[in-house]
Amino acid sequence: MKRLFHLGTALFLTLAGPAMAQAQARPLPGRDVEKIYERLLKQIARIPIYDNHSHATFPDDSDMDAMASPPEESTVMRLRDSNPEFVAAAKALFGYPHEDFKPEHAKWLVDRKKAAEAAGGTAYWDSILDKMNIETCLANRVALAPYLDPQRFHWVFFVDSFLFPFDNHNLVAKNGDMATYIPLQERVLERYMKQENLNGPPADLASYEAFVRQTLVDNQKRGGVAMKFEAAYFRTLYFRDPLREKTEAIYAQFRAGGAPSEEDYRTFQDYIFRVLIDQAGKLKLPVHFHSAVGIGDYFSLRNGNPLNLENVLRDPRYSNVKFILIHGGYPYTLDMIWLTAAKNVYTDSSLMGYYVYPSELKNILKQWISLYPEKIMFGSDAFPFNDAVGAEETFWLAARSARTAVAAALAELVAEGAFTEVQALGLARLYLHDNAAKLYGEMK
């Protein structure tokens, strides 16, 4: 209890404004909650955002992601073409003159974006960030694009492909999702091998490990600021700790051909995963995990539950690794926030900013702020949905949802007597900017 009290005191001292709440917080907000919301929102709109997760891209750029949507996926309500908010986004960003995205209308928007792409240079995407007061943005991509200004967009590269060096026919045959995903992973692995001047998988496990470690070194030199696992799409996030000898034998057996059993493949992956994490610690590269429900028809909620990662996040061998649970573990947001109790674990609200409406995002942020406000970050997960509704519109929707939701969460807490408006603004700044800037070593 002593330690808990101590931490509480530290938070109090950091955030204390001149007028502290007088008494115990109340379970219902006072009647001034809307006024407080409006005052806070005005201030919060001025806070420059640090976006922890996006796929800033033109829609025809295949480097945008190491992932693609399988053909039959079912889309959540807010992301359907019929959502009028996307029209509002296009109006706010570009002065879009129409009320829908009928093909003959959408052409106006598509032409405009194609022209920006053809013009080249980095000014276009900088201007998109400027319109939403986003200062810095992580771009999770296979490679950084020449049209993204490296001063504003920092590269987060993918590492799942190292888990798939063998014959993957059995995995591809599993279902339509895997048939879409696995060939993309194979392509990224081939690209990494080419980058490291290899013609095929190295001769033994030791040289495969060296290849994995060197690729991370080189990607960091190319500007990579973090590495990302989307492993939840392919397998359980529970990683065991297999013996090296066992993995060595599996590698030797399947390096040159033959499909491993599910169990053997998993053993190999568990081992290489730990090589990647170990190297991330050595290079001081933060590690991102997709930690929410995913797209596709066969995504396993049980396998993707971030609680599967507990044995890794709480392993003292990796206490020097910064882990970031992307997408807030949605829908397991309350379970997930307790994982950030570990000093090296963080999360962001990406994807949720357009999966749910601001009223629900408000509830989630209110819980997070009440528990570990120094561990939560904004993320847009900006992504192009089609040629008309692009990453631009999803940036807008996510940023606006987050600003309004965090203002509402804080307004309620202030109106319940939890803390003052001054403290509330400090907490908003942590979420929208400072926590990420500090994590990536860019705090000015």
Ligand SMILES: [Zn+2]
């Ligand atoms: Zn994403």
